[in-house]
Amino acid sequence: MEIILSKEAGFCFGVKRALELTLKTLANEKGHVYTMGPLIHNPQAVEDLKNKGVLVAESLDEIKSGVVVLRSHGVPPKLYQQILDTGLKIVDAVCPNVKLVQKLVAQLKQNGYTVVVVGEKNHPEVMSVPGIVEGETLVIENIEQAAGLPWVKRLGVVAQTTQTCEHFRKIISVLLHRTFELRTYHTICEAAEKRQQNSLDIAKQVNMMLVIGGKNSANTSRLAQVCAMSGCTTHHIETAAEIQSEWLKGIEKIGITAGASTPPWIIDEVMDKLTAISL
Ligand code: SF4
CATH class of the missing domain: 3.40.50.11270 (Rossmann fold)
Structure with missing residues (x-):
């Protein structure tokens, strides 16, 4: 293997x-x-x-x-x-990337924009954005919510740092029709974007992807989503102990990726376990 x-x-x-x-x-x-x-x-x-x-x-x-x-x-x-x-x-x-989102939202609000964050409503990063807790800054998770936004004159939009570009683009194209003036900041983190792209490239070459990281981690879950959407069989695991031997039956090529918060020792353990199985 x-x-x-x-x-x-x-x-x-x-x-x-x-x-x-x-x-x-x-x-x-x-x-x-x-x-x-x-x-x-x-x-x-x-x-x-x-x-x-x-x-x-x-x-x-x-x-x-x-x-x-x-x-x-x-x-x-x-x-x-x-x-x-x-x-x-x-x-x-x-x-610092999260702080930038917070700063941009504060500026947009100060300049009179209705502000939207494209992201997960209950994620701590989104909750840390000015006005979210008070309901003054809006959160949009999906296209339906974007389409249902009441028309506003000036709309400012940022993304939760771990969103995919694809999803952000789709939401923006819907929001374009909900306002006269649309101001958008591309706040998706480069580190998250690179991980998504690299994982997708690997997912296209292998029979199975293992995505390692916290089940509560937005960027890891996004990686698993991106890999699964490419059509590759994907398993999201937190540790090597979760690997099931039946997953590996008939697998010739396996891809490994890990979220931005996954420690190196956990990746090493997964690699060691897979190497031992493949010998
Ligand atoms: S993925 Fe890392 S660098 Fe990017 S916003 Fe999150 S903590 Fe910051």
Whole structure:
């Protein structure tokens, strides 16, 4: 069995930066180090951080002292203000690409645009965008919702960083008919886009794709979606333990890809397991 590993598999710069900042904080701070929600969307990596001493807080009430690390997906502006008000020390590990989306939305709102984010309604990154929690900034997940948008004079549109270009393009072409002035920012992250393209290229050459990463990870789920839509049999797994031997029966070529938040050791374990099976 031939195994092709995507050269784009695994950590992106935003995730690496968030992990490095958190571990540096842990090494330098005497008090507790908390992340506001899981730092990244990979349960195994978050568990590893927990074993090293990083605590995950689900609400601000859980944090009485210490340092708060802001997760890579960001936090809603109101929550950010609440954290500031507590006087707790803040370490900002929000990905610069996510911050750019937040900044562009704030600018569009200031300039009088009705703002739409193309993305997943309940994803933390989308929730961190100004006006989302309050319902002032709109979220569009699909074409039907885009078509149902009431006509507005000026419409500003951004994408959740992990959307596919294809989906974004389709939504934009529908929104074009819902406004007089349309201002669009291409905010899909280059790292996510490259992973999608590279995974798709591999999916076209193999009998089966294994996509490794958190089931709660938007960019990993998108990779699995892109591979499956190419017609290639695709399995989304979090760890090597999930590989089922019957999946591999009759498979000559297998492609491996991994989301931007998948740690290298998990990719290595999958590669080791597949190599052992193929020998
Ligand atoms: S996938 Fe892109 S937006 Fe998300 S953390 Fe990585 S670099 Fe940032």
